[in-house]
Amino acid sequence: MASTSPRSAAFFDVDGTVINVTSMFRFLEYRLAAEGHPPSVYRHERQRLKAMTAAGVPRAETNRAYFASYAGADARQVSRLAEDWFRAELASGAFFNEHVVGALRRHQREGDLVVLVSGSFRAPLAPIARHLDADIVLCSDPETVDGRYTGQVERPMIGEAKAEAVRALTARRALDLSASTAYGDHVSDLPLLRMTGHAVVVGDDPVMREQARHQGWPLWPRTSVDALAR
Template identity: 35%
Template structure:
């Protein structure tokens, strides 16, 4: 590995850690109202669920973007452009950092100066219109079993933290870890905190939440459909592959992980929402939808 590659990898790790810490802090800031701790609650175990194609059919950010397009926040051609770029990243098997930077800049220019409250309000409307009927009953039932056992349940997703918290609230879960973008005085600055919550950043967010909540990661469970979430799945004691892609299915079989499939079709191409193949290139799509946290973070 060249000196440049080592430096780039080190920077990527640092940004992932920053994104994870920011996500855990945002989750605490936006914490949902929880009932008093019940007798017999299991305080050192928890469950972490990916959202796209794990808890929800398709990509939540794409459903949200469609809602924004319907409200003339941007055009359908813009939506297709983002979807095409993200799919291209996945098919290449590697991310073009220059293009990623361009995608991020395009999205940041869109959200800069917009109100956090406005995006939250739109998120509530769009969830009820286009997302509520896309929750997998089987995955929702698994989350409920953790709740019934006295454990807390968090969503962990590249989706903006505000939207992720809304989904968690609608499902009756503890909360959510998501991508965080900076806001000052309730207005987007146009800057991400760290990086999109993806890959290593998800694992960092889970570790940060475990440290905050006193969880024993060996007693925690993680659920995902994607090989991109291997760092998160490997960070806990129990991993479950839900509606897995072919790479994750192979790893799950090798490691003896449970595999659950709630899809009516086994063909990945028919999954709703092409951008569910999120790679790092989806930073633009995530920020485009308006990730923000109510307080100011410095990245």
């Protein structure tokens, strides 16, 4: 029997790339409000995490710290809230980066495997993936015990973890990385972008723009702030 040719894939970071917002924080704000917390609770949590970033704490550790606020939360209830959150985001407009979604649709028409690779977690990513008909989601998976989050995550899907997950997927699915494309907006996406034969930088991060110029990668815009406000 003839061997099957390796399949090409398209790997998409999500926050700031496929969507114009950060799903983890937008969903956290929505969840806390839905659970009856005053806005100050979200502001305090957001400032705590921003302070870690400003102090130079690695992004993977900030990602771990994010999940502390989920300790004890019912995972099924979080998933239900995530569905409601996604519908609200869609209704508000300018949630998706249409440049990137257009590319995703083109990859689908060409038969590429479409993979979302995100430091976010499955609850808010699931409705996004379903809406886009993505084939696979590689993401941070916070720990659960007896259906409730513990507040811990063993391996955030950040930086080299993205590259390692894609390597493992490539071995399982016999993918051709040289014919594949990766899309990202942040320096933590560079290990992923460097793995594929083609890469696209989204947004205006100065380090990423310099990498794009050096590597000859295309530069694509985010949706404008004005469009998001509308």
